[in-house]
């Protein structure tokens with residue numbers, strides 16, 4: 001027994017996958033909560049305050065770095081696992097009936113993840129790049145310089161475009177299915193399995209995978225439909 | 230079980246000379262097959278026909294023909310051991326098929342299970358995993374009295390269920406990642422759950438997992454295909470237990 005081979009071992013690699021997955025889930029909770037402030041429907045006032053807090057609080061800014069590290073690690077491990085697993089079956093079956101013994105989304109985690117990654121890149125370029133690397137956004141309307149907007153304005157402009165709204169909504173479907181398998185899978189990977197609690201974890205996982213992506217998807221939809229002004 | 234009329238079937242079977250050659254499918258006709266035959270008996274009939282025609286029979290593994298030895302590895306119509314759950318190929322009956330069906334039969338496909346010939350694969354990677362830690366070290370002295378180590382019934386039952394694994398490799402064959410975690414976790418659990426096995430549990434899980442990785446099996450992604458296809462219904466709980474034991478064993482190791 002020694003720690004040296006741990007991260008090279010199958011369970012060690014899976015451990016990283018599970019831990020980063022759960023960390024990303026915890027991020028989703030915070031992100032969903034802050035963004036849901038738009039549903040207060042006060043012209044984005046509370047939402048902009050929320051964004052100001054997220055953009056200026058140093059703990060949050062430090063966590064942003066951890067978050068990027070987490071995503072990169074998650075993707076990197078996903079790639080290594082996928083390549084490993086390909087090697088483990090050099091000749092594929094001619095007839096393969098996966099549907100008989102497993103859920104399709106559990107078999108397509110890599111594809112679902114890749115869709116999420118493509119969405120993330122577009123999503124970051126919509127909001128994160130604009131807020132961090134341009135001078136275009138002010139925290140609140142009161143502090144806006146001439147020509148500057150708030151994050152809420154930026155959101156409204158972005159979601160005027162129907163294609164963007166469709167892209168965001170479909171991406172949330174991918175996220176939902178990724179989580180439908182991933183949520184409970186992460187607990188299993190970490191060995192957190194229990195006769196009494198596992199059924200509960202599975203139920204929470206299903207609820208989480210439906211509710212959180214749905215709330216996210218409702219944001220662009222509500223803005224496009226002008227339910228939120 | 231009423232005997233309905235005999236069936237004629239088309240078999241698409243994987244033929245491969247040895248592990249170093251490329252294999253391919255051959256088509257065979259299975260005529261006059263009784264629905265009450267087992268899948269292996271159907272192969273016996275086909276092979277007898279081939280031999281009497283002076284052709285080479287299809288090589289396949291079998292031994293007990295009653296679901297306990299785990300030899301009869303066949304991947305039938307996209308599933309290990311065919312369309313029924315909780316059975317091995319020798320326990321699969323031809324009444325699961327219809328007259329005129331085409332049945333595709335392939336070997337287990339895994340880098341860690343090289344093909345010996347046709348449908349027979351080499352599962353000695355499982356043996357090497359067992360040799361790495363799937364045992365309890367005991368000093369053999371006088372035989373001990375029965376029941377001098379008391380074991381709670383629920384734990385004895387769980388260990389017994391894990392010990393039902395027959396090492397057939399269907400879990401590996403079913404898994405899209407060719408992962409052997411269900412097998413290894415069953416073997417880790419059957420010992421770790423009992424007092425005699427607990428003592429070496431940490432070293433054991435470490436050794437067995439590392440041997441498993443070395444053999445070239447893939448990494449589990451918890452699809453659950455193994456549990457669904459296992460003829461002995463070995464539970465995924467065993468994989469969680471193995472992961473837990475492995476993580477703890479790493480965390481508390483002194484090296």
Ligand code: HEM
Nearest residue numbers: 017018021024025078109110113114117182185186189450
């Ligand atoms: C917000 C984004 C994401 C979240 C919340 C998330 C969450 C998770 C969770 C919880 C797991 C289960 C871990 C386990 O079974 O131990 C997982 C697995 C996985 N993820 Fe993600 N993930 C995200 C993004 C991505 C991306 C961008 C990719 C790929 C480019 C990806 C690829 C994978 C793969 C291949 C697995 C392995 C399948 C498995 O082990 O079940 N994920 N993810």
Ligand code: SF4
Nearest residue numbers: 394395397398400459
């Ligand atoms: S766990 Fe089940 S499928 Fe895997 S080797 Fe054991 S008996 Fe066969």
Ligand code: FES
Nearest residue numbers: 294298299301319
């Ligand atoms: S021949 Fe022994 S299990 Fe099928």
